[in-house]
Amino acid sequence: MMKFEEKARELRGNIISSLESAGSGHPGGSLSAIDILTVLYYKEMDISLENYDSQDRDHFILSKGHAAPALYAVLADKGFFDKKELLNLRKFSSMLQGHPDRLKTRGVDSSSGSLGQGLSIANGLALAKRQDNIDKKVYVLLGDGELQEGQVWEAAMTAAHYKLNNVIALVDHNGLQIDGSNDEVMAVNNIADKFKAFNWHVLEANGHDITSLIEAIEQAKTNKGAPTMILCETIKGKGVSFMENQVGWHGKAPSPEEAQRALSELKEVL
Amino acid sequence: MKKATRQAYGETLLKLKDNKDLIVLDADLSAATKTDVFAKEVPNKFYNIGIAEADMMGTAAGLALGGKRPFASTFAIFGAGRAYEQIRNAIAYQNLNVTIAATHAGVTVGEDGGSHQAIEDIALMRVIPGMTIINPVDDLETEAAMEAIMQHEGPVYLRLGRLAVNRVHKEKQPFVIGKGEELLAGHHGTIIATGAMVQEALTAATLLQQENIFLNVINMPTIKPLDEALLLKIAKKTPWIITAEEHSIIGGLGSAVAEYLSEAYPIKLKKIGVEDRFGQSGNPEILKEHYGLTASAIIEQAKNMSIR
Numbered sequence: 364m365m366k367f368e369e370k371a372r373e374l375r376g377n378i379i380s381s382l383e384s385a386g387s388g389h390p391g392g393s394l395s396a397i398d399i400l401t402v403l404y405y406k407e408m409d410i411s412l413e414n415y416d417s418q419d420r421d422h423f424i425l426s427k428g429h430a431a432p433a434l435y436a437v438l439a440d441k442g443f444f445d446k447k448e449l450l451n452l453r454k455f456s457s458m459l460q461g462h463p464d465r466l467k468t469r470g471v472d473s474s475s476g477s478l479g480q481g482l483s484i485a486n487g488l489a490l491a492k493r494q495d496n497i498d499k500k501v502y503v504l505l506g507d508g509e510l511q512e513g514q515v516w517e518a519a520m521t522a523a524h525y526k527l528n529n530v531i532a533l534v535d536h537n538g539l540q541i542d543g544s545n546d547e548v549m550a551v552n553n554i555a556d557k558f559k560a561f562n563w564h565v566l567e568a569n570g571h572d573i574t575s576l577i578e579a580i581e582q583a584k585t586n587k588g589a590p591t592m593i594l595c596e597t598i599k600g601k602g603v604s605f606m607e608n609q610v611g612w613h614g615k616a617p618s619p620e621e622a623q624r625a626l627s628e629l630k631e632v633l
Numbered sequence: 634m635k636k637a638t639r640q641a642y643g644e645t646l647l648k649l650k651d652n653k654d655l656i657v658l659d660a661d662l663s664a665a666t667k668t669d670v671f672a673k674e675v676p677n678k679f680y681n682i683g684i685a686e687a688d689m690m691g692t693a694a695g696l697a698l699g700g701k702r703p704f705a706s707t708f709a710i711f712g713a714g715r716a717y718e719q720i721r722n723a724i725a726y727q728n729l730n731v732t733i734a735a736t737h738a739g740v741t742v743g744e745d746g747g748s749h750q751a752i753e754d755i756a757l758m759r760v761i762p763g764m765t766i767i768n769p770v771d772d773l774e775t776e777a778a779m780e781a782i783m784q785h786e787g788p789v790y791l792r793l794g795r796l797a798v799n800r801v802h803k804e805k806q807p808f809v810i811g812k813g814e815e816l817l818a819g820h821h822g823t824i825i826a827t828g829a830m831v832q833e834a835l836t837a838a839t840l841l842q843q844e845n846i847f848l849n850v851i852n853m854p855t856i857k858p859l860d861e862a863l864l865l866k867i868a869k870k871t872p873w874i875i876t877a878e879e880h881s882i883i884g885g886l887g888s889a890v891a892e893y894l895s896e897a898y899p900i901k902l903k904k905i906g907v908e909d910r911f912g913q914s915g916n917p918e919i920l921k922e923h924y925g926l927t928a929s930a931i932i933e934q935a936k937n938m939s940i941r
Contacts, residue, residue, distance in 0.1 A: 418699060422698075464726075465727050466727060466728065473698055473727065474727045477718060477723075480691050480719060482691075483687070483689075483690070483694070483723070484723055485695060486695055487692040487694055487695020487697070487699065487703075488695040488699045489695070490656075490692070490696055490699070491656075491698070492699060494701065495700070513687075514719070517682075517683075517685035517688035518688050518691065520683065520688075521683070524683075
């Protein structure tokens with residue numbers, strides 16, 4: 364599993380660099396999600412430059428669209444666009460918008476960023492695949508704070524009602540949101556039980572442990588009769604000591620000095 | 634021959650059922666939106682999303698990403714109103730081939746009252762970049778418009794009415810999105826109307842002919858993109874324009890016409906529609922009378938315009 368861990372570390376560095384260059388953006392939730400994205404894009408999903416223009420592939424929707432720097436780091440590394448573009452993140456006329464824009468960035472399967480909407484879109488894509496007898500999956504990554512949006516639960520009902528076992532949702536459960544911890548702002552509580560009560564298969568994983576993520580996703584792929592949710596325990600800002608578990612790093616870019624510190628930490632770990 | 638445009642919507646869906654990309658969605662209103670027959674006859678292309686309009690719009694967006702052409706059906710107030718941001722961000726921002734089929738638009742919903750009467754939906758949809766807005770005049774135009782929509786790239790807001798309305802067209806004509814239609818020619822003034830108000834405009838113009846007042850009547854089924862070429866042509870040959878719509882006078886057809894002509898060729902203009910207020914319960918005919926959405930209201934304004 365070492366190569367995935369090394370890849371995730373490299374991508375963490377690219378996230379930090381792109382955010383430093385942008386001067387704004389969301390490091391905390393990008394770093395908490397990057398191990399999940401690494402496992403999906405480098406191991407579990409059938410998605411590549413070669414099959415991208417076909418519907419006969421897996422799809423991925425980043426419902427927590429503010430983690431765009433993580434998705435961009437992956438897509439650039441996978442060859443969807445030049446890595447140099449990462450330094451144009453959030454800049455005027457850049458292909459890399461502050462939140463994912465399908466019409467501007469090759470590799471983005473759906474525009475997103477307005478929270479609460481990704482699971483509905485995933486359901487629609489999954490229904491289209493079912494219509495066309497395409498035996499592929501639709502993956503969607505949600506934030507835990509995002510679960511406060513009522514539309515998520517509408518979509519949770521729809522996925523279960525139509526028995527969309529080709530929907531695999533992952534929740535990046537880092538426990539923090541803009542105004543504080545989930546518990547302080549609006550406790551979501553018992554996420555696993557809630558999805559179970561909505562007739563979902565529910566799995567739990569350590570969102571920073573490659574083996575744990577692979578096991579959960581591979582089990583999700585074999586589940587029948589219902590959609591699967593994987594509750595991934597994560598740490599906001601994971602990998603950069605001074606960002607870890609800090610609410611303040613939800614939506615603030617590192618200064619050049621802070622970025623340097625972060626990058627040297629990431630190298631030391633390697 | 635009277636038929637509601639929502640009825641024509643349901644019947645046309647059935648006619649289009651062999652199109653492999655067509656998918657119909659509803660939010661627990663299929664008997665009212667007239668998707669129920671389609672649901673029964675083509676169950677594998679129909680999804681009831683329940684009372685969850687925001688989720689329905691997102692699901693429609695996903696279906697379109699998967700290559701489908703979904704028609705998301707609900708009342709105008711719940712589509713344009715409740716699910717506004719889902720329509721904007723999940724559908725229009727990605728320029729997806731989703732049609733929002735919005736029935737029960739305007740005050741003629743009737744007895745359900747002001748909470749259910751969408752009189753600001755055109756305004757809401759107009760400000761969304763790339764949104765096409767179509768408000769058909771009768772059943773034949775609804776069918777033709779839907780055929781055009783199946784070939785159109787991008788989101789469409791299809792505004793439909795609850796009440797049965799008279800046919801304005803004798804037979805189905807090809808529908809060109811973005812084109813208006815001259816129904817009557819005259820030189821004293823012009824009425825530009827959309828949806829059910831076209832019939833009122835025709836009645837008004839016909840009655841005024843007996844008083845030797847001859848008006849142009851324009852049917853404007855596409856409110857966005859607006860037929861600017863036709864507007865300019867009309868503005869240059871007529872002393873004034875009245876617009877008529879079953880919608881607020883703020884932000885609808887009248888505003889669209891005024892916005893364009895005030896820059897391109899300013900002429901005298903009067904907007905007929907619901908003044909800045911909410912609707913209320915009542916028989917639809919009484920409501921039309923109360924809110925000034927009738928031929929007689931148009932006649933009164935036309936005479937005011939002619940005298941001035």
